[in-house]
Amino acid sequence: MHESGSELGYTVGENSSEYFQFVLxxxxxxxxxxxxxxxYPDHSIVGRVERIASRSDLLKDNLGYEGVERYVKNDINEIVDICTGSTLGTVENGKLTKSRYLIRPGTLVKRAGVKILTEIFNPPEEGALNVGTLIGREDVRVSVNVNGLRRHLAIVAQTGAGKSHSAGVIMEELMKKGASVIVLDPHADYVLMRQGEGGRSYSPFIRIFRTPLSTGRYSRDNVGIVEDFTLRFSDLEPDEISDIMGIKENWTNLRKIVEDMHSSMKGLKDLEDFMMSTEKIPPEDRKKISARIRFIKKIKSIFSTRTTGLKDYVSPGQLSIMDLSGMDQYLANYFSFRVINEIMDAKVSYDYEYPVFIFIEEAHNFIPPGTNTKISQTIKRIASEGRKFGVFLVVITQRPGKIDQDVLSQCNSQIILRVTNPLDKKALMDSAESISDAIIEDLSSLETGEAILVGEFVRIPIIAKIRERETKEGGGDVDIASLLIRAREERDRNISIEGDRERVKNIFGG
Incomplete structure (x- = not known):
């Protein structure tokens, strides 16, 4: 690490209040x-190097190899390194403001010191969330302001760049602040968060809810108690039953059949009653609905004697992970809608006082462009109105180009990790004014875990290294190399065992 505060060079050429250049x-x-x-005596201007160029007036590109070689071997050369920087702002009395000062040529430029950078990137605020360090400056911590999440957050990255890791860091920080956190987890990526360093329990306020359909690769041994996320059939309205059966809202004929079956139910009004009610509808309707009846029989394990409700998964300082793995998308849509709609209703009616943060992993599957499902309507409503009632979204996606742009544009803060797809870059540019061309250009070069933080939760755009997680991570890419080593070892053991069997046969016969 280079010494902070050391002299780097002097400004040269044409400079302004927004940009400056200096010779190194x-x-x-x-x-x-x-x-x-x-x-300066009463203030300091802080900038960030955006371009570095090396120039020589002697070694022109038309000089040819032999000409260059003569200059180099005779040590005749005049190389000048020029750095171009953008002005981030002026620091006066510990506060960062937009810079309006002119920077004149011949002004000394120094490497920014820890103190001034800490004042900018890690101010002592009550709502500070510690997310990592500046890239290249591990001595400077970076925090974001929780109040900046009032207008929602988007976490965007291509697969393997660290979006789930970053989301987990934000969850940890929100828990420390006492927030109520809900996670819609389609692939069981967050279910191991109960474990902290050394396998110890991280927090007693992390609860995991899974349906009997879950395919998450975990057990009581590595996550502890897992709670049922189930429904009591008698609590469901006809429209909800249709949703669970995968009957789209515009399939009015099938929905009418479900409504007729529901109205003819007797007794306990459970799933068995519902399926038996097919005998009370016309044969042609029975034929139309038969495939859907077979499906609901297949998933009947989601029904129980109790419906998991708001008081189970929403509580001050509680992180509730809703494991949606193993579900088709429309079934995941229904369960997710049930959870977030119940939260929104409770907040609108003031039945729950405290802020609720809803993390939506794989958000492009829930709110693709042009959809008008119940889940997409509810997410759009929270995006536009949730802040008035204390409900805040954290939208997590690897495909910002395939997510409803109205929702993405409502996320006024972004954590953007590596993105290479041109359509996704364009979607990010269109969604936020604070994302500049320079930021978009640099997205492809970010290493895993490096992120650009922009929007209302930071004072200025920040390029940060997201800190290590305090909780255990789930999901992630398969380590092919290590699995292949284990596969070869097992193959060789099998060959050895088979060889031993052959030798025994030769000795004893048979």
């Missing part, structure tokens, strides 16, 4: 995105 002092090493400082 011989022997100094500097990297793109490094932070620099220009000090």
């Amino acid at each position: 002092k011989p022997g100094c090493a500097i990297r793109r995105w490094e932070y620099v400082e220009i000090s």
Whole structure:
């Protein structure tokens, strides 16, 4: 790590209040995105290096190899390293404001010190969430302001870039603040969060709910108690039964059949009653609904004597992970709608006082463009109105180009990790004014776990290394190399065993 506050060079050429350039002092090493400082008696200007160029007036590109070689071997050369920086702001009395000062040529430029960077990126605020460190400056912690999440957050990255890791860090920080957190988890990526360092329990306020359909790769041994996420059939209205059966809202004929079956139910009004009611509808209707009846029989394990409700999964300081793995999308849509709609109703009616943060993993599957399902309607409603009632979204996706742009544009803060798809980059540009061309250009070069933080939860755009998780991570990519090693070892053991059997046969016969 280079010494902070050290001299780097002097400003040269044409400078303005937004951009400046400086010639680098011989022997100094500097990297793109490094932070620099220009000090004055009553204020300091902080900037970030966006471009580094090396120039020689002698070694022109038309000189040819032999000409260049003569200059190099005779040590005749005049190389000038020029850095171009953008102004982040002016720091006066510990506060960062938009810079309006002119930077003149011949002004000394220094590497930004820990103190001034900490004042900018990790201010001592009550609502600070610790998310990591500055890239290239592990001595400077980075925090975001929880109040910036009032207008929702998007976490965007291609597969394997660290979006679930980053989401887990935000969940940990919100739990420390006492927030109520709900996670819609389609692939059981967050179910191991109960475990902390060394396998110890991280928090007693993390609860995991799973349906009998779950295919998540975990058990009581590695997560502890897992609670049932079930429905009591008698609590369901006809429209809800149709949703569970995968009958779309515009399939009015099938929905009418379900309604007729429901109205003819007698006795306990449970699933068996519902299926028996097929005998009371016309044969042609019975034929139309038969495939859906077979499906609901197949998933009958989701029905129980009790419906999991709001008081189970919403409580101050509680993180509730709703394991949706093993479900078809429309069934996941129904369970998710039931949860977040109940939360929204409770907040609108003031039945629950405290802020609720809803994390939606694989959000592009719940709110693709042009959809008008119940789950998409509810998410859109929370995106537009939720902040008035204390319900906040964290939208997590690897395909911002395939998510409803009205919802994405309502997320006024973003954690953006590596993104390479041009359509996804364009979607990000269209969704937020704070995302500049320079930020978009750099997204492809980010390493795993590196992120650009922009929007209302930070003072200025930040390029950060997301900190290590305190909780255990689930999901993630399969380590092919290590699994192949184990496969070869098992193959060799099997060959050895088979060889032993053959030798025994030869000795004893048979």
